[in-house]
Amino acid sequence: IHREQRPIAEELLKMMRHVAFHVDNAANGPQTFDNCPVYKDHVPVPHLPPIDIPHGLPNPNILPTEVPGSKSNVLIPPPLPPSSPKALDITVGPQRSPLTPIPLPANVAWQHVVVAEAHVVVWGISRGRGGEKIVYMTDGRKCDTWSSSAKPWLANLMTVALSKNGFIAFVCSRLIFCTRAPLFQDSDNWRRFEASEDHWYTHAAFNDAGTLLYAWQFGRPDDRLYVWHALDSATLADPPDSEGSYSSSQRGDPNTVLIPYNSQYGCIVQGERGVFFPAQIRSTQRGSKFRLPKKTVTLPKVVASCVYGDHSFLYAEKGMFHTRIWECRIAGSTTHVIDVDDRKRVVELPGTVDKGALMRVAAIPGTEDLMILLCKGDGKVVVIPVE
Secondary structure, three states, rough: OHHHHOOOOHHHHHHHHOOOHHHHHHHOOOOOOOOOOOHHOOOOOOOOOOOOOOOOOOOOOOOOOOOOOOOOEEEEEEOOOOOOOEEEEEOOOOOOOOOOOEEEEEEEEEEEEEEOOOEEEEEEEEOOOOOOOOEEEEEEOOOEEEEEOOOOHHHOOOEEEOOOOEEEEEOOOEEEEEEEEEOOOOHHHEEEEEOOOOEEEEEEEEOOOOOOOEEEEEOOOHHHEEEEEEOOOOEEEOOOOOEEEOOOOOOOOOOOOEEEEEOOOOEEOOOOEEEEEEEOOOOEEEOOOOOOOOOOOOOOEEEEEEEEEEEEEEEEEEEEOEEEEEEEEEEEOOEEEEEEEEEEEEEEEEOOOOOOOEEEEEEOOOOEEEEEEEEEEEEEEEEEOOO
16 A cells, blocks of 8 residues: 555554454344444434432442452442433442441451442451451441451451341351351351362352352362252251252362352352353252253353343353343253353443453332443443333
């Protein structure tokens, strides 16, 4: 090409992005101008007016997942309102709306927080010698602080599962330790669930109702899923309601994440490298070595996922210049599968979302409509009304 005919760098970059966009979308059928980034440059961008975030509405439980170590407060954002039919980026921060601080003990590098209704659990590492694990718990009225020097099993704390009913499950490699707010120190409420021989706990999660606790063990010769029923009497029932055995390669998958169904028995198991499969719950499966089937699907570009209504699996998929949210049906009766062949695109968002985002479906306060809440790592929450 002659020098005078060569495009400038900005135009060349735009052309390359144009080609990459259509290559990325080629698998989705014939292309249109609707979402073409080049075509969009010639279409006025609609103006979305600023919105005020009111107080006093039900909390959708979307919160920051990490607390900077330099701060001594947990900042709890107020509930998000219904928005316009467009997806809005709402920055969670004091510049947009006042937050409710919870004072935390000083001299601790706070690292993680989990929230369910009024219940909050925060944990981190002390700044003094030894670097012991510190856990702060509150139900909005009473609070308590535990340390690994007083409770040695906390030294292996990996994650915490918290239910809206106040059940707290500390996942500590070789055991899960459970208590319940506000009776943190009442040993009658304590339960210890030891891992099986040659197995280690990696993740645990309560369902939305707070009635079931799911926990994953990896190891050899199998991986295992345990389900306990959360009793109304402030403790978890033992033995577990269900034990499921799944085949594993070598030492299993140490990075498994569980995504429980909202109310029914069952969950989606997320493994490494974008592998997902529904757990095959057998209520009478206890102590059996029978291997349950893994009906896996591979979704390598997933950055966030959730389950809605016990029958829909939603996931956010990262593209080159966009993020798409898809819905798949959880099908089957005795053996569940994720039906990716009949997936439906819910929405396409401009820009990309990195891994570590959180997503869930919530009711729009005061209506019968729903919205998808996508909490990104940069502190923004995307609100997507669902028609």
